[in-house]
Amino acid sequence: MNTVELLRQYRIGSFAIFDFAISFVAVALLAPLLSWAFRKLKVNVPFTSWMFFTIPTSILVHIIVGRYTPLTRAVVDPHGHILEKIIILILIVAGLKGISRIKK
Numbered sequence: 001m002n003t004v005e006l007l008r009q010y011r012i013g014s015f016a017i018f019d020f021a022i023s024f025v026a027v028a029l030l031a032p033l034l035s036w037a038f039r040k041l042k043v044n045v046p047f048t049s050w051m052f053f054t055i056p057t058s059i060l061v062h063i064i065v066g067r068y069t070p071l072t073r074a075v076v077d078p079h080g081h082i083l084e085k086i087i088i089l090i091l092i093v094a095g096l097k098g099i100s101r102i103k104k
Contacts, residue, residue, distance in 0.1 A: 014070040020055075027054045042102040052095030056088050 007018040031050040038045045055071075062072040074081040075088055 019069070023054050023058050024051065027051065027057075039102065042104075044100045044102050046098045049095040049098035052091045052098075056092050056095075059088065 004018075008016040010017045027050050028047075031047045034050060035045050035047070059072050059075050062069055063076065068076075071084065074084040
């Protein structure tokens, strides 16, 4: 068993804690660069919005690359998993609340 497999064995339900942690660390590192790029487009996206967008963005990326994780399957499942869908919707709305246009 390699190190990643060892770290991924710790779970909450069917969700690996390591996967969530890596996603949030990656977005935390990329947030300043992403915010800078959006400021060039006259849109202010604060760090907190990037943190709220982490999980919804991860789901979108998993769908695009065709890798269906348990959370991705739960969100795209048309039958059930209402709690997961509500949480994703709340994260999207919370992330959008922080975004504003930069007026010159």
